[in-house]
Amino acid sequence: MSSLPSAPAKIPIWRDVRVLRWLFQIAVLAVVGLIIYWIWGNYQTNIERSSVQTDLRFLDNPASFTIPGNDFDQSSPVRAAFVQGFLNTIQVALVGIFFATILGTIVGIARLSKNLVVKTIAAAYVEVIRNLPLLLLLTFMNLAVVLQTFPRIEDAWKPLDLFVISNRGLAIPWFEGSAGQLSLLVLAGIVLAVIVVRLERARADKVGRPSRALLLGTLALAIVPVVGWVTLGYTWTLPFVDGRGTSGGLRLDPSFFALIVALVVYTSSHIAEIVRGSILAVPRGQGEAADALALSNSQKMRIIILPQAFRVAMPALGNQYLNLIKNSSLGATISYFELTQIAQITVGNGSPAVPAFTLTLLVYLAISLFTSLFVNYFNRRLALVER
Amino acid sequence: MITWLRRNLFRTWWDSIMTVVFGYVGLWVIWTVIEFVFVTGRWEIIQVNLKLLLVGRFPDELMWLVGASLTALAFWVAAVAGGSKIDLNNVQTIPHRLFDYTRRFGLIVALAALLIFLAADIAALLLAFQVLGGVVAGRLVGLARRNLSVLGAIPSIIWHPMLASPAIALVLVTLMESTLEEWGGFLINFYMAIISIVLCFPLGVLLALGRRSSFPIIRLVTTTYIELIRGAPLFVLLLLAGVALEFFIPPSIAPDAIFRGVTVFTLFTAAYLAEIVRGGLQSIPKGQTEAGKALGLSTTKITYLITMPQALRNVIPAQIGQFISLFKDTTLAGAALNILDVLNVGTAITKQQDFLGQGLIYEALAFVALLFWVGSYVMSRESQRLEKRLGVGVR
Incomplete structure (x- = not known):
């Protein structure tokens, strides 16, 4: 520590790290800006050359195509087509996520079963499906299963007389009455279920007994719609073959059916791996503690293991849900009228490609962002509260 | 033997029911597959069109x-x-x-x-x-x-x-x-995957570095890019490239469908790869960087010599997983850009004069599935093996 070299009074500007950092960033920004400028310039030249529209006016043009299964007709504006496509995408996403989660969880648990047969079948399912392209599964469902193997409507399969399966789609028993009434009743059921679960949890905490919140909640959820339905004088209807189509029940489009099955099968194989990994990530001591408390196997799984496993699984599950939503765009390859198919048709009918597809991409982006917000919210709710 | 059976198959009465039911289902599936492969399957369609399926009209x-x-x-x-x-x-x-x-x-x-x-x-x-x-x-x-x-x-x-x-x-x-129109079949899927993997790798690493950079502007640019790409479905991006790529590049370049596909796959996979590499970089303890600084290395050298090699090694399985899904996703290019990839050839050969209306779609799709399945399965097994050998996280 004798004599430090005296620091220069002022760092020269070309060696000042702070200045250099900003210079570097400005340089990068300039390069990115130049690339964007170049692309934008190309875009301007090209649209002038081919004189296509660049704004969203095309949304008001008549769509000049029909979407089966609703009151949308040829004179409706393109805007309405996009809205219908959006709704169909949401529908596929919700139904797909629901079934993929259930199937994936079951297969994931089955992979850890002590039963050799169950374990092997689950492992084979996961390994076969996971390594196949989704588009191949979808093509298989559409061309091989629905269009080739399903019978014509004249000799449709009617298992138990509950379903009608033909290459014109699948018809399942469904409630009679309007969708609005049904959703109101379901909503009432959900409200009641939430109240029941809250009360039961509080009671269980006070008495110190295991809570039966799940059982009672499910009952409440089921009872309100059923009772409401019966008192309103409605029943459910069974589908039957009616000439060239089916009547009664709920008719599912063949392409909808193929898309849902392919998405559910594919995504569930990924979810199964996540569930399996998460169950293995729950410390062994938890299961052993459950055994020590003499909980039954199903109690152990339901009360101890799965809640902790889902805490670990939530972020990865959210990713799979996002993938499923984005993969639903493949419905366009089998003419299911979801967002991408609508965009493809309108562009084919002469709508400008760049705005139409940009709009589509933005809608998907919004759906993705919304889903990740939702998943993050759940993630925070489930996260372990630490000191 | 009896003990083994009891332990693995018939532990409880519920277990026994499961064993019988699922054993029956499993045997039925195996039997159906064997019957299809050796008895009912009519494989001439594959044999006749083998070249078309594998390399198209190359x-x-x-x-x-x-x-x-x-x-x-x-x-x-x-x-x-x-x-x-x-x-x-x-x-x-x-x-x-x-x-x-x-x-x-x-x-x-x-x-x-x-x-x-x-x-x-x-x-x-x-x-x-x-x-x-x-x-x-x-x-x-x-x-x-x-x-x-x-x-x-x-x-x-x-x-x-x-x-x-x-x-x-x-x-x-x-x-x-060769002219690209002559390409077809599995060759296209394979080459598109390989070329995109090679091209997306440097881009992905750069994006990951950018997202972790201490420069706010670079962070903003790379994060925006990564999140925008990750929020978009690959299929829509391919469709967009199919009809709109020519709007964004000079008119002198006439993009071919395969070129469009490779561009989209590269840009798309780079965003996902960036997130994987970022995860790897985050898993490196801070002490590594600090040790580098203590040795007087520059930031570039610390990244290149110390953190990046460890980070890339830690996420090899995730990278391979991403490459497997890229390999599988090359089929999307066939649907979106009308490229005659193996899946399109597979469905097209059932419409040939000799095979039309004979219901041979099962045979065609089974063959295509076999190609993809073997490739993906072997790759994923290798990556699992590598994961064990590298001992990431278990040392």
């Missing part, structure tokens, strides 16, 4: 280029795999090793044998031996680098491009020699 006189680039690729992969210093002190007996190899690559060999059998062509057999030769040569070169100090002294940044260059050169020559 000119015969250029097939040697495909063979040569495949060999060079095999050489590259084998040399990189053989050059890793991990299994040095893992001495095994020869039968043990043979068993190990059979378990790892038996499926690929079986698939190759099946294809050669279907082709019934001496050229196919020669090609197989050529590729096998490439693998052996690569393995030897890898061993040589491990054991000879002369070769071992070559820095990786020279060594790896050196290994890769014959493959890349041959692929480029193949691309230039």
